[in-house]
Structures are given as C-alpha cells and as structure tokens.
Amino acid sequence: MRKLALTAAQEGIWLGQQLQPDSPMYLAAEYLDIAEGLDVARFRSAWQQTLAQSAALRVCFDEQDNQPYQFVADTSLVVNTSLVANVEDALPVIDLRQENDVEQVAQEWMAQDLQTPIDLRHQPPYRSALLRLSDDRYWWYLCIHHIASDGYSFGLLTQHVVNAYQQSSPVYSKPSVYSKPSVYSKPSVKQTLGDYRELINLDEHYQQSKYRDLDKAFWVEHLERSDFNYQPSMAPGSDYAEQIADRAIRFSKTQPSCWLEQVQSYLTTLVSSDRIAGPAPSWGDVALASVAALYYHKRGVLDIRLGVPVMGRMGSAAVRIPGMVMNICPLLLSLQHEPLFADLVAQASLNMRQSRPHQRYRYEQLRRDLGLVGGEQRLFGPVVNVMPFDRHLRLAEQPVTVHNLSAGPVEDISFAFVQLPQGQVRLDIDANPNNYSLEDLERLASDWQVIAEQAVRNIHYQVPIGMDEMSWADGGELDKKSATVWHQFNEQVSLRPDALALVDGEQQLDYGSLQAKVGTLAHYLSQQGVGPNRIVAIALPRCSDAIISMLATWQCGAAFVCLDPSGPASRNQQIMTDARPVVVIDPLFITRYQASASTHSDAPENGVKCNTALAYLIYTSGSTGKPKGVMVSQQALGEFVQGAVQSYGWQADDRVLQFAPYHFDACIEEIFVTLAVGATLVLRDDQMLESMASFQATCRAWQISVLDLPTAFWHEWVYACCHQGWQIPKDIRCVIIGGEAVQAERVKDWELLLARSPAAQNIALINTYGPSEAAVVATCQRHQFGALDLGRPLPGRQALIVDEHDRWLAKGQSGELVLAGGG
Known part of the structure; x- marks a missing residue:
C-alpha cells in the first residue's frame, strides 16, 4: 500500500x-x-x-x-x-x-x-x-x-x-x-x-x-x-x-x-x-x-x-x-x-x-x-x-x-x-x-x-x-403641496379668525387677535433691524409672548433660536456667539416693546418669501458637550407639520397642551401643528407638574384633548394612573410620546387603562422618533396592542438602513438609520 x-x-x-x-x-x-x-x-x-x-x-x-x-x-x-x-x-x-x-x-x-x-x-x-x-x-x-x-x-x-x-x-x-x-x-x-x-x-x-x-x-x-x-x-x-x-x-x-x-x-x-x-x-x-x-x-x-x-x-x-x-x-x-x-x-x-x-x-x-x-x-x-x-x-x-x-x-x-x-x-x-x-x-x-x-x-x-x-420605508405622499407654517397659520386666520388660538392662564387669544399681536411685534422688530437672513434669539419663559415672538420673527422673514432662561449662562453665551442674533427677546425687551409708542404702527408685509429660508435654529448638546446648532428650513418644517397633521389626526376642535420647554424641539410640534390645523394651544403652568394628581386634574379641568409628552413623563403618568386606579381624562383622544424607548411594562399598563374604560378605547397613542436634524419627528407608530417601535416615516419622509460604508442594506440587517425627505 x-x-x-x-x-x-x-x-x-x-x-x-x-x-x-x-x-x-x-x-x-x-x-x-x-x-x-x-x-x-x-x-x-x-x-x-x-x-x-x-x-x-x-x-x-x-x-x-x-x-x-x-x-x-x-x-x-x-x-x-x-x-x-x-x-x-x-x-x-x-x-x-x-x-x-x-x-x-x-x-x-x-x-x-x-x-x-x-x-x-x-x-x-x-x-x-x-x-x-x-x-x-x-x-x-x-x-x-x-x-x-x-x-x-x-x-x-x-x-x-x-x-x-x-x-x-x-x-x-x-x-x-x-x-x-x-x-x-x-x-x-x-x-x-x-x-x-x-x-x-x-x-x-x-x-x-x-x-x-x-x-x-x-x-x-x-x-x-x-x-x-x-x-x-x-x-x-x-x-x-x-x-x-x-x-x-x-x-x-x-x-x-x-x-x-x-x-x-x-x-x-x-x-x-x-x-x-x-x-x-x-x-x-x-x-x-x-x-x-x-x-x-x-x-x-x-x-x-x-x-x-x-x-x-x-x-x-x-x-x-x-x-x-x-x-x-x-x-x-x-x-x-x-x-x-x-x-x-x-x-x-x-x-x-x-x-x-x-x-x-x-x-x-x-x-x-x-x-x-x-x-x-x-x-x-x-x-x-x-x-x-x-x-x-x-x-x-x-x-x-x-x-x-x-x-x-x-x-x-x-x-x-x-x-x-x-x-x-x-x-x-x-x-x-x-x-x-x-x-x-x-x-x-x-x-x-x-x-x-x-x-x-x-x-x-x-x-x-x-x-x-431593501431596508426602505416610505411614508407616502403629502396630501397637498406643503406650504410654510407661516402661510398655514395665516390660512387659519382667514378661515376662522374668531376661533380660540392660544390660552395662557387667564389670557385667551383668538386667531384674529393673535395675528394682530404678531403683526404689531413684527413692526417693532423690523425697526430693530430684523429681516431676511437674520436671527432672533428668544429668551422667555413659557408664555404667550414667546409664541407671538416666534410668529413675528417669521413675518419679518427672519429665523429664531430659543434659549433656556433658567439654563447655564455659559451655554446660552455659546449659542449667542454661534448664532449671532440681531435681537434678543427677553422680558426686558418685552417691557421696552410694550412701552414703545410704535406699537400701533402697521406690520411689515414681507413675511416668509422662500421655502429654503431658515425657519429656526435648535441647539443640541453635541457629543463633546458643546452646543451644536441645527438649521431647519421653512420647507423642512412645513413638510413635517403637514406630515404630522396627516399622521396624528389633530382637528380644529382639539385643545393641545403645550408642555415642552422652548429650547427643545418638541415645542415646535406642539405649537405649529396646533396652529396649522386651527386648534387651540393651551400653555401649561408650573403648578401642573407639582404632582401626577395635579397633572391629571388640570388636564381634566382644562379639557385637554391632545397630550404631547416626553416618553419618560408618560411612563410616570401611566404608572400612576394604573396603580392609583385613575381613569384617563375623558376629553383626551390623542397622546403623542417620544424622546426615548418605550418600556414594555408601561405599554401593558396603558392597555390595562384602556380596558378599564370603554370610553378610552379610541384614544390614539402614537410613538414618535426623530433627531433635531430631521425637523422634530421623522417616524411614528400608532399603538395597536403590543410593543411600540419606531414605526414608519411620516408622509413626505423616507428611512433606510446603511452600513458603516454607507451601503444600503436589505431588510433584516443591522446598520445605521438614514432619514430622507424634502427640505
């Protein structure tokens, strides 16, 4: 062998x-x-x-x-x-x-x-x-x-x-x-x-x-x-x-x-x-x-x-x-x-x-x-x-x-x-x-x-x-060609000038009155050098003047950036240095404005002339701790608002709680989706957050129909409702959450709450996701019992998965999320 x-x-x-x-x-x-x-x-x-x-x-x-x-x-x-x-x-x-x-x-x-x-x-x-x-x-x-x-x-x-x-x-x-x-x-x-x-x-x-x-x-x-x-x-x-x-x-x-x-x-x-x-x-x-x-x-x-x-x-x-x-x-x-x-x-x-x-x-x-x-x-x-x-x-x-x-x-x-x-x-x-x-x-x-x-x-x-x-999700077409939020707001003013637009404590403004106040402030801002391609810094607490200031900035053709009045002075200074605003609207500025003899002058008529114009700046913490500015155009904001209107189903008779601080872009969703559909924006106060019982009672008293909450706060509210035996306030019909992953235990608690009350069966719970760069929210998922995930893109938005070399991946593969869309 x-x-x-x-x-x-x-x-x-x-x-x-x-x-x-x-x-x-x-x-x-x-x-x-x-x-x-x-x-x-x-x-x-x-x-x-x-x-x-x-x-x-x-x-x-x-x-x-x-x-x-x-x-x-x-x-x-x-x-x-x-x-x-x-x-x-x-x-x-x-x-x-x-x-x-x-x-x-x-x-x-x-x-x-x-x-x-x-x-x-x-x-x-x-x-x-x-x-x-x-x-x-x-x-x-x-x-x-x-x-x-x-x-x-x-x-x-x-x-x-x-x-x-x-x-x-x-x-x-x-x-x-x-x-x-x-x-x-x-x-x-x-x-x-x-x-x-x-x-x-x-x-x-x-x-x-x-x-x-x-x-x-x-x-x-x-x-x-x-x-x-x-x-x-x-x-x-x-x-x-x-x-x-x-x-x-x-x-x-x-x-x-x-x-x-x-x-x-x-x-x-x-x-x-x-x-x-x-x-x-x-x-x-x-x-x-x-x-x-x-x-x-x-x-x-x-x-x-x-x-x-x-x-x-x-x-x-x-x-x-x-x-x-x-x-x-x-x-x-x-x-x-x-x-x-x-x-x-x-x-x-x-x-x-x-x-x-x-x-x-x-x-x-x-x-x-x-x-x-x-x-x-x-x-x-x-x-x-x-x-x-x-x-x-x-x-x-x-x-x-x-x-x-x-x-x-x-x-x-x-x-x-x-x-x-x-x-x-x-x-x-x-x-x-x-x-x-x-x-x-x-x-x-x-x-x-x-x-x-x-x-x-x-x-x-x-x-x-x-x-x-492929790992491609398309939110579909927008129902109509998106206009800027400024134009959507003015359309509501024309259609329903007497409808209630804004509630700030005892102050209530209908759409016609709100527009008048916006125009008066816009005239004053234009006299201070505010115009196209300019930045206005807004450093106000939660109040109607902050909302009016945002809209007045747009009427001047400018963009705004919100500062945290109670935040670190060093961070605000870094933002000011980077954004270089021509005007800072703070309480002192409002006092001077209200004392001005020009408050009754005609407002500028230019408004937002170009979709590509800057709408606002938002500063994130950045990976280094230094604030990083994100520029959002009027087109991107307009398409987001139109996509959110289609996805969330907010209506003109809704009362939307304005919950988020102004230096977080969740406030953009609360404020401008509300004004785009002709609904009522209700500003919360600090007493509302003293306890979950206070929050629950205030929502009921104010007849809030739409909540837009950070997921962490929603977790606490649902836990309290479930374990205190509370029912969801009867007027609430839509709850938007976002900001972090949803806990499965709280989803089960939510389902238990719905089961307790037949009237609550039709409440929409919508989980949202989106980095600031994507204009507030890019994807959402409506709860239908079971775990909540990122869902699908809003109309006008797309999402795909790529690897470390930016190669498009097929379904089922892990990689990095890429968001796409107009603006």
Whole structure:
C-alpha cells in the first residue's frame, strides 16, 4: 500500500467531514434515465471496467500522526458497500416495478440514500445502483463523496461507462455522443481514464511552483478592497445560516430555447457596440451577469463577488482524470445604481478572461490570505455554475437523460445553468434549508426570469433595485403641496379668525387677535433691524409672548433660536456667539416693546418669501458637550407639520397642551401643528407638574384633548394612573410620546387603562422618533396592542438602513438609520 498525500482541494473536505462525521453533506449524486433496451449484465461489466480504471472510486482515507493520507485499494476489494468482490453487489438492481407511483418511490429511495454518510476510513467513496422502474426502464444512480470526485468527474465516469457498454456490443460502430463533440469523449474504442496519482503529482508540483505565488499575488491584489467584503445572503433577513444543512433544497426553472436564441442575438448587438473590449462574451457571461443583476435587485449590493466553480484542469493531464480538482474563484463586478445590464456582461466576460490563468489557487487559502475566516465575512456571495460540458448521451441507440440530484454542500445559495439537448436552459437553484424555503427559491427564480428576459431584449436595459427587498420605508405622499407654517397659520386666520388660538392662564387669544399681536411685534422688530437672513434669539419663559415672538420673527422673514432662561449662562453665551442674533427677546425687551409708542404702527408685509429660508435654529448638546446648532428650513418644517397633521389626526376642535420647554424641539410640534390645523394651544403652568394628581386634574379641568409628552413623563403618568386606579381624562383622544424607548411594562399598563374604560378605547397613542436634524419627528407608530417601535416615516419622509460604508442594506440587517425627505 502506497500512502498518498491529499491534494489541497481534498484537505478542506477531509477536515469538514471530520468536524461533522455523521453528516452526508459532502455527497454528490446524479442519475441517468435509461428509457429502454438496457442489458444489465453488459452494463454491470462496463461499470466494473470503470471501477478498474478509475482509482478515484477506489481511494481509502485514514490518518497517521494526525496527518490524513489516502491510498488506492485493489480493484477486487472495492464494490459498493461490501469488501467482497461480487459483481452484483457492485451494482445492485432495486426492483420498483410493483410500486404504484414508481418515480416518486425511486426519488424517495435516492433521497434516503443521500442521507446516509460514507465512512471514508472503511468504505469506498461511492455508492451505485440500478433502479428498475419498468420492464425496460432503469435509473442508474451514482453517489460519490466530494473528496473523490467533482462535477466534471461525474461526466468522465458516466461517459466511460456508456462508452464501455457500447463497445461491448457486437454491432458497435461509433461513440455514444451525438451532436457536437464533448470533452468527455474521443472517437476511439480504446478510451481510458488517466492515472489518479498524476492528479496528486500535479497538485504537489503546483503548490511548490512559482505559479502558485503569482496566482496568489493576482488574487490578493484584486480582492483586498474591503468594499467587496460585504456580500449578504439572498435569504429573507440577509443573514447567513449558522450551519450548513446535510442536503440542500432545490428549485428548478427551464427557459425555452428561444431565450438562448435571444441571448445570442443580444450578444451580436453587444459586440457591435463599443462596450466590449476583446473577444465576444458567451451565453455563460450573460448567465453570470443575470445572477449579479438579481443580487443587486434583491440586496442593492454594488461591489459584488460571485463564486464561480471552475474545472482547474484545462491544459493539463487532469482533463482525463476523475478526482476532486474543482475550485471556486471569485468574480468581481463593480456596479453603479441601476446599472446597465450590458456593462455587467462586459465585466463578467473581461474578468473571467483575466482570472483564467490564475484559477488553480485554492479559494480556501485565499480566504485565509484575506482574513475572511469566521463571522459574517465572505469571500463571495452567490455561487454561479455555468455548465461548460456537453453531456448528451445515447445508450442502446436511445437518448439518456442526466439528472443531477446533489452537487454537495451549499453554504448559502448557488445557481447552476445547464444547457439542455433541445436548446433550453435549465436553472437549478440550490440553497441551505436552514436559511431558505422552497417558496423563497421560487420567488428568486421568478425574479431572475423577469430580469433575464427583459435584459436580453434591450441592450439599454437598466437593472432596477427591488424596493420591497431593501431596508426602505416610505411614508407616502403629502396630501397637498406643503406650504410654510407661516402661510398655514395665516390660512387659519382667514378661515376662522374668531376661533380660540392660544390660552395662557387667564389670557385667551383668538386667531384674529393673535395675528394682530404678531403683526404689531413684527413692526417693532423690523425697526430693530430684523429681516431676511437674520436671527432672533428668544429668551422667555413659557408664555404667550414667546409664541407671538416666534410668529413675528417669521413675518419679518427672519429665523429664531430659543434659549433656556433658567439654563447655564455659559451655554446660552455659546449659542449667542454661534448664532449671532440681531435681537434678543427677553422680558426686558418685552417691557421696552410694550412701552414703545410704535406699537400701533402697521406690520411689515414681507413675511416668509422662500421655502429654503431658515425657519429656526435648535441647539443640541453635541457629543463633546458643546452646543451644536441645527438649521431647519421653512420647507423642512412645513413638510413635517403637514406630515404630522396627516399622521396624528389633530382637528380644529382639539385643545393641545403645550408642555415642552422652548429650547427643545418638541415645542415646535406642539405649537405649529396646533396652529396649522386651527386648534387651540393651551400653555401649561408650573403648578401642573407639582404632582401626577395635579397633572391629571388640570388636564381634566382644562379639557385637554391632545397630550404631547416626553416618553419618560408618560411612563410616570401611566404608572400612576394604573396603580392609583385613575381613569384617563375623558376629553383626551390623542397622546403623542417620544424622546426615548418605550418600556414594555408601561405599554401593558396603558392597555390595562384602556380596558378599564370603554370610553378610552379610541384614544390614539402614537410613538414618535426623530433627531433635531430631521425637523422634530421623522417616524411614528400608532399603538395597536403590543410593543411600540419606531414605526414608519411620516408622509413626505423616507428611512433606510446603511452600513458603516454607507451601503444600503436589505431588510433584516443591522446598520445605521438614514432619514430622507424634502427640505
């Protein structure tokens, strides 16, 4: 017995099998459908001849000093699963003729066999059988461990058996292949398979040669860009399964021959254009491009690495030797958004040609070279196999149909394109069932078909992104073209001048009176130099004068920034230095204004002239503790207010509590959504917050119908109501919360409160989210029992998730939230 080293391709498979010794994942299998006329004895003899010539089917494996090795067993010792040389055992016949649904039973028999692992230390690396379906019809089943055979080798072996069978016929006159010549056959009756040991020698020579170093340098140079390391799964959720299943699931779809004709016509047109440099692309390049297009469509990936299985044999003696040689090489494609399909085809063709001399460098080693081992790091995304070999066989003058059952382990998903005898193209999608369902694969096949058929009809076809697949949420259109809040306020003044607009303690102002006070202050401000592109600082406590000052600033065409009168002087000074207001409206300013003789003069008429004009400044704490100013335009504010009106459902007869301090942008929502719908804004006082009982009683006394509260305060209020046995005040019909995550316990308390009072069943609880940069609120969710989250964007707003490189992510993936919209 001569011990032989494992090839680089075999080492990874051996290690994987040892880690999961009871797993059949490395079994590959196919069957040949032999319609009629089979001589079983002759076929068994042909199989025995193939066993004798193919050492790959007679290899045994073991370890010595933790080092794996292999040796080739004598022919007489290797028959199916027995060590007794018996031709019947080498190829048993399983008679299924008495079964009702014979094909289904045969499929189940083969599926069951594929669930039985092969013990590489004690069994030959294959199993085979003839399944007899009728008197004349047989399925020849062949299962081989991947360590001994790749997909190309299946073709060599089956071709050898068929040729040996034909040659044993007394009327043999020609090889069994029809149509064009195959790489599997030669017009010779003395066809033999090459020496298995030569495969091992070729691998050892390559591993020690300069060519390996050159190939490594080529791949590392082309793959070291981190942009390509993001290759999400195509499964729902985009995450990879933690474990490879014992057997992949499969969905197949066949394209009619006219599609391949369209592909050839498309390629002719493409070659005549200026997009192709070098030799013309093949239909295989179109197949590769079609999967890349599908990947982009489903996941929005712009820098794609497909995994492309390659023979690794061309130009060497390995082309005639069965064994495990196949490699998987990355194919890089760089896309723009909505890429031209023609560009994908051109890239696929060019990059495959450039990589062809370097395809022997093992992908397992390349992952280690690039540090892509473990975690979610992937050398490539989907695997795409374009079958380059012609396996159109004939046996006993009848066509033999080859059916692949399993191509071995599938980590995530693979697409195999097989050209059929009549010109059709079959797409087999294999996937890890731990991550995909058959319904998922069917949807992928359907989406691929749409792209593939549309692409080859139009050389200018651009691949669309599948919005339903991406982490994209759209709040929809605004009901009407948004106007500035200033104009929305004045519209309410015109419609309902006598309606109550503002309540501040004993003071009550209708919309007409409020507008008059705004105009008078605006005139005074204009005399102080306030106008377009100016900033006014407002440093007032909660009072009607603060609201009037905000509106008067806009009537002058300026913008405001609110200071915290009780806040640190140093922070206010930093804001003043940064904002550089022309006027500071504080209590002293109001005193001077009220004493001025000009208070009855006409107001300026300019108002807000431009949507892009600044509406207000708001200062956040900033990550460094230094106040950071956020500039919000009139357009952004107007669209927010219009979106909030649509989402919240506030009405003109509502009484909205003005709760938030003016240096928090929650006050913008309370004040201006209220005035935009013609409702009444009720300013709270400090006594209201002395206790939850006081808050509860005041809401009831003031007939508040809308509360806009910080989530933390809502937590305390709901807890108090629930545990004190209070009912929600009867006039409240809408509660807006925001500012932090909602506690699940308080949501349960809220639901208990609603259950206590039938009148409270219709109260809307709306959770909101939005940074100051997004103009107060960007998303909201209406409570419908259960946990509350960020919900969906307001009308006119969109949201998406990106990674650390600003790449758009698919649904289910974690990343950073990006908010979008007008303004």
